[in-house]
Structures are given as structure tokens and as C-alpha cells.
Amino acid sequence: NVEHIIGLFINTIPVRIHSHKDSLFSDVMKQTQEQSIDSHVYDTYPLYEIQGLSELKQDLINHILIFENYPVGEQIEQLGSGEASSFTITGAESVEQTNYDFNVVVLPGNTIHMSFGYNALAFEQESVEQIRGHLVQLLEQVIANPNISVQELDMVTAQEREQIVEVWGNTAAVYPSEQTIHGLFEAQTAQTPEQPALFFEGEQLTYRELNERANRLARTLRSRGVTKDRLVGLMTERSVDMIVGIFGILKAGGAYVPIDPTYPEERIRYMLDDSGAELLLTQSHLVDKVAFDGHVLVLDGAQSVYHED
Structure with missing residues (x-):
């Protein structure tokens, strides 16, 4: 009595595809078919x-694959194509919409047709066309060799590979490799001393101001024995002090060991001990963050005064 019933008699079932890099494509398809049955x-x-039993809940499915086992459009057109028929049906179309952002619909027939439906607020047309190209690329490979291994499948097209290698990969640029970072900074300071060099939360330093602060810190560090091959711990929050500290250490001839102040105390102590740093450059409110046997030098922000704690 199904002819007396009307309603939506479909149900979406989530499917998980299992494969290993050494798996053959044909074997993966057989396993998927068995799983489907x-x-x-x-x-x-x-x-x-099903969604309620998953940790992903409503996010369990965001795209679906639909395999139409009954070509509705073709069957409708065939209704009016018989010899006894007094009318002809052409151009039969149907419009469907799902609640998912991306749909791949496979239509049977003498040849297989595939259509892509997508939410234009979630995907751009170029992205969908790229996905289509990747799928075609994969299909061509498995048609040529159904027993190809999963790890041999190449999703990137020849055109995309050329774009990646020849265009995006061409990163060669002229750079004064004989210069140091702080040397380049000083050269820029000489050219544009009054131009803004640093912005942070409403505070602004010109190249001249930043260079002067870094120079004062460098002189203080040298007086504390910082020279070539000496490591200095730098534990600051994201701030102007951080940039001043970096340039000051480099100008003194040393190298800095960046330490995140949010690390646990044991982690910070290990980094200082392991690096062999004998001096820690930090901010006043972080002094008590770790017990350090070496010298602690405090950055006092805008005053540009550096004192030993």
C-alpha cells in the first residue's frame, strides 16, 4: 500500500572510511561496499x-554523498516518448535542497553524471571547482589502475603543481645576507629616524627612540659581561619591552633565549639551567615568577632605566 503513502522516506547515515597508506584502492572500495551493506x-x-551518541553532536555531518538509484528526470521524459503517447515531455528538472553545506550527487545512466551543490555562504565557486578538479584527477588515476595504492594517489593537478612550484615556490629574493638584523635596523634608523617603528596598545616609538632605548640596554648588558656567544634569558610579555630587549641583547653581541612567562616555574628554571644563561632580562612584575641564581636585570618600560633586582 505504499502508493497510498506520501512523505520523505530517506535517512542520512554517517559512514567512516578506513584505509592505510599501503591499502589498494580496489580493496578500500570493496571494504566500503561491505560496510555499506x-x-x-x-x-x-x-x-x-546517532548525532546524540557522538561527541561531535550536530557537527557530525557537514556534507553528504547522494547516489541516485532512480533517474527521475529520464523516467518522466520517457513517459511521453511512447508511440501511443499523444504528448512529449522534454527538459524535466527537479530542484532539491539539503541542510548541509556541501552535497555531491551521483546520477546513474549510460554515463555517470555528478553534480555539486553547496552553500554559497560557506564555499566560494572557485573552491568547489577546485574540489571537482581534484575528484576528476583521482577518478582518472583509479580508472587507469584500480589496484593503485592509496599512498600513490595524487590529488594535485598538473596546473596546480606548476602554480605551487613555479609561482608560489619561487621565493628567491635579494637580501643583504652579510648584514645583521640590528645592523639593518640601525641603517633604517639613519634613513628615517622620525618615522614610526613600533606600535603597541597605544604606545608608539620612532626608529630613533627605539634605537636609543636598545643602545642604552646594550651598554648596560655589556657592563654585566654580555658579549659574543653569551646567552641572555628574555622573559617578557608581549610588549615594547620585548622588542627593546631583543635589539639590546643583539647589539651587545649576545643571543637571547625566549622564555614564555606563562610557562610553569619548573619549565622556566629548566630552560635557564639548560641554556647556561647567567643573566635574565625580565619585567618588574615577573621577577618573582622564577627563582634564578644568576643576575636578573629589570626593564622599566618607558623610563628606559635598567636596574638589577
Whole structure:
């Protein structure tokens, strides 16, 4: 009596595809087919209950693959194509919409047709066309060799590979490799001393101001024995002090060991001990963050005064 019933008699079932890099594509397809057959026992299990059993909840499915096993459009057109028919049906179309952002619909026939439906607020047309190109690329490979291994499949097209290698990969640039970072900074300071060099939360330093602060710190560090091959711990929050500290240490001839003040005390102490740093450059409110046997030098912000704690 199904001819007397009207309603939506479909159910979406989530499918997980298992494969290993050494798996053959043909074997993966056989396993997927067997899994599909085994999943028929869940055909009437409500999707909302499946989602409720998953940690992903409503995010469990965001795209679907639909394989139409009945070509509705072709069958409608055939209704009016018989010799006894007094009318002809052409150009039959149907419009469908799902609640998912991306849909791949496979249509049977003498040749297989595939269509892509997508939410234009979530995907751009170029992205969908790229996905289509990747799928075609994969299909061509498995048609040529159904026993190809999964790890041999190449999703990138020849055109994309050329773009990646020849265009994006061409990163060669002229750079004064014989210069140091702080040397380049000083050269820029000489050219544009009054131009803004640093912005942070409303505070602004010109190249001249930043260079002067870094020079004062460098002189203080040298007086504390910082020279070539000496490591200095730098534990500051994201701030102007951080940049001044970096340039000051480099100008003194040393190298800095960056330490995140949010690290646990044991982690900070290990980094200082392991690096062999004998001096720690930090901010006043972080002094008590770790017990350090070496010298602690405090950055006092805008005053540009550096004192030993």
C-alpha cells in the first residue's frame, strides 16, 4: 500500500572510511561496499540519535554523498516518448535542497553524471571547482589502475603543481645576507629616524627612540659581561619591552633565549639551567615568577632605566 503513502522516506547515515597508506584502492572500495551493506540494518535509525551518541553532536555531518538509484528526470521524459503517447515531455528538472553545506550527487545512466551543490555562504565557486578538479584527477588515476595504492594517489593537478612550484615556490629574493638584523635596523634608523617603528596598545616609538632605548640596554648588558656567544634569558610579555630587549641583547653581541612567562616555574628554571644563561632580562612584575641564581636585570618600560633586582 505504499502508493497510498506520501512523505520523505530517506535517512542520512554517517559512514567512516578506513584505509592505510599501503591499502589498494580496489580493496578500500570493496571494504566500503561491505560496510555499506552492513549498515542497512541502521537505515531506519534516526540521525538525531546517532548525532546524540557522538561527541561531535550536530557537527557530525557537514556534507553528504547522494547516489541516485532512480533517474527521475529520464523516467518522466520517457513517459511521453511512447508511440501511443499523444504528448512529449522534454527538459524535466527537479530542484532539491539539503541542510548541509556541501552535497555531491551521483546520477546513474549510460554515463555517470555528478553534480555539486553547496552553500554559497560557506564555499566560494572557485573552491568547489577546485574540489571537482581534484575528484576528476583521482577518478582518472583509479580508472587507469584500480589496484593503485592509496599512498600513490595524487590529488594535485598538473596546473596546480606548476602554480605551487613555479609561482608560489619561487621565493628567491635579494637580501643583504652579510648584514645583521640590528645592523639593518640601525641603517633604517639613519634613513628615517622620525618615522614610526613600533606600535603597541597605544604606545608608539620612532626608529630613533627605539634605537636609543636598545643602545642604552646594550651598554648596560655589556657592563654585566654580555658579549659574543653569551646567552641572555628574555622573559617578557608581549610588549615594547620585548622588542627593546631583543635589539639590546643583539647589539651587545649576545643571543637571547625566549622564555614564555606563562610557562610553569619548573619549565622556566629548566630552560635557564639548560641554556647556561647567567643573566635574565625580565619585567618588574615577573621577577618573582622564577627563582634564578644568576643576575636578573629589570626593564622599566618607558623610563628606559635598567636596574638589577
